[in-house]
Amino acid sequence: MAKTVITISREFGSGGRTIAKMAAERLGYAFYDKALVERVAKESGYSYDFVEQHGEDANSTSSFLFNLARSGSGAYEGMPGISDKLYVIQHNVIRDIAEEGPCIIVGHCSDYILGDCENALHVFIHADKEFKADRIVKLYGESEVAPEKRLYEKDKKRKVYYKNYTGRTWGSAFNYDLCLNSGKLGIDNCVDIICDMALHS
Amino acid sequence: MAKTVITISREFGSGGRTIAKMAAERLGYAFYDKALVERVAKESGYSYDFVEQHGEDANSTSSFLFNLARSGSGAYEGMPGISDKLYVIQHNVIRDIAEEGPCIIVGHCSDYILGDCENALHVFIHADKEFKADRIVKLYGESEVAPEKRLYEKDKKRKVYYKNYTGRTWGSAFNYDLCLNSGKLGIDNCVDIICDMALHS
Numbered sequence: 001m002a003k004t005v006i007t008i009s010r011e012f013g014s015g016g017r018t019i020a021k022m023a024a025e026r027l028g029y030a031f032y033d034k035a036l037v038e039r040v041a042k043e044s045g046y047s048y049d050f051v052e053q054h055g056e057d058a059n060s061t062s063s064f065l066f067n068l069a070r071s072g073s074g075a076y077e078g079m080p081g082i083s084d085k086l087y088v089i090q091h092n093v094i095r096d097i098a099e100e101g102p103c104i105i106v107g108h109c110s111d112y113i114l115g116d117c118e119n120a121l122h123v124f125i126h127a128d129k130e131f132k133a134d135r136i137v138k139l140y141g142e143s144e145v146a147p148e149k150r151l152y153e154k155d156k157k158r159k160v161y162y163k164n165y166t167g168r169t170w171g172s173a174f175n176y177d178l179c180l181n182s183g184k185l186g187i188d189n190c191v192d193i194i195c196d197m198a199l200h201s
Numbered sequence: 202m203a204k205t206v207i208t209i210s211r212e213f214g215s216g217g218r219t220i221a222k223m224a225a226e227r228l229g230y231a232f233y234d235k236a237l238v239e240r241v242a243k244e245s246g247y248s249y250d251f252v253e254q255h256g257e258d259a260n261s262t263s264s265f266l267f268n269l270a271r272s273g274s275g276a277y278e279g280m281p282g283i284s285d286k287l288y289v290i291q292h293n294v295i296r297d298i299a300e301e302g303p304c305i306i307v308g309h310c311s312d313y314i315l316g317d318c319e320n321a322l323h324v325f326i327h328a329d330k331e332f333k334a335d336r337i338v339k340l341y342g343e344s345e346v347a348p349e350k351r352l353y354e355k356d357k358k359r360k361v362y363y364k365n366y367t368g369r370t371w372g373s374a375f376n377y378d379l380c381l382n383s384g385k386l387g388i389d390n391c392v393d394i395i396c397d398m399a400l401h402s
């Protein structure tokens with residue numbers, strides 16, 4: 001069965017977004033990265049910037065719930081907050097997108113949200129620190145913060161967000177059908193494997 | 202750079218061993234599964250059966266150390282036991298094999314032991330429970346123990362063994378270059394991807 005819904009989770013700096021975009025172009029699938037944020041912003045009434053900032057990364061300023069979750073209590077059922085509201089809207093938007101036609105969705109717990117989708121392929125892209133550090137400096141420029149720290153902080157937030165809303169461990173191979181080390185395999189090979197498996201698995 | 206050393210870690214029942222054997226045949230690489238156990242048996246003086254039973258799976262009867270590690274103390278440095286002796290011999294044999302020529306090595310923490318090997322490709326094969334349960338019943342027959350329990354117990358032992366000797370989490374995508382869901386992608390596709398990445402990444 002061709003895989004017409006592809007979710008791509010990725011470490012910051014691994015090239016996951018680029019790989020997703022290239023694969024979407026080659027397969028002729030709709031590409032949901034910024035387009036997902038735009039749609040969630042429209043549905044929720046929050047601004048694009050707000051959704052971008054709080055829709056995928058745990059942020060202690062966004063919700064009391066993350067502090068609770070970080071403290072290990074995990075007891076946030078029945079205590080709705082902004083992050084939770086945003087998560088529910090994102091969840092529904094992602095389910096809708098998967099129904100609409102062939103697509104590639106980047107991040108936002110989409111692997112978990114579409115875990116029961118039979119025609120989905122779930123991908124995780126990671127790379128070693130040197131590859132990612134070089135890449136973020138080339139793409140986003142230097143900063144006062146060392147590249148290694150920027151990588152660590154971004155991925156830590158994604159990891160906490162993912163754990164909070166899915167209960168699963170971000171980057172555990174068991175959550176995905178394909179995990180690829182883009183630094184070792186190369187960006188083009190990752191695109192080839194994803195497209196090939198979308199069409200022939 | 203062609204990858205002339207491939208390590209394949211696998212869940213029980215995922216077809217990882219079969220995939221490794223098919224890839225070794227296609228690439229013309231030496232295949233180390235039983236051959237590794239034989240070599241460790243020869244080097245250590247222990248029997249083949251003993252090495253097979255204790256060389257990859259944590260077993261509470263084999264060493265006091267595993268009980269310590271399971272209890273969370275992790276303090277087994279400086280307290281040599283049979284399992285530790287076997288691990289050291291296995292470690293050295295695996296390093297030797299990687300020096301000798303192109304090869305595929307199945308399990309035994311080989312991804313960790315050869316983590317610094319530049320021409321290595323580290324692979325993890327997993328699959329969903331139904332696929333694995335069907336496969337072990339077809340390959341090894343029925344048993345008094347339910348397939349799900351056989352899967353759980355075998356992989357739990359591998360996971361504990363891996364954690365004890367590497368300090369890492371078995372099945373975390375970050376330990377491997379390629380993680381493949383053989384149930385979703387199919388055995389033949391897994392072989393194709395591994396061979397392709399061995400030659401062209």
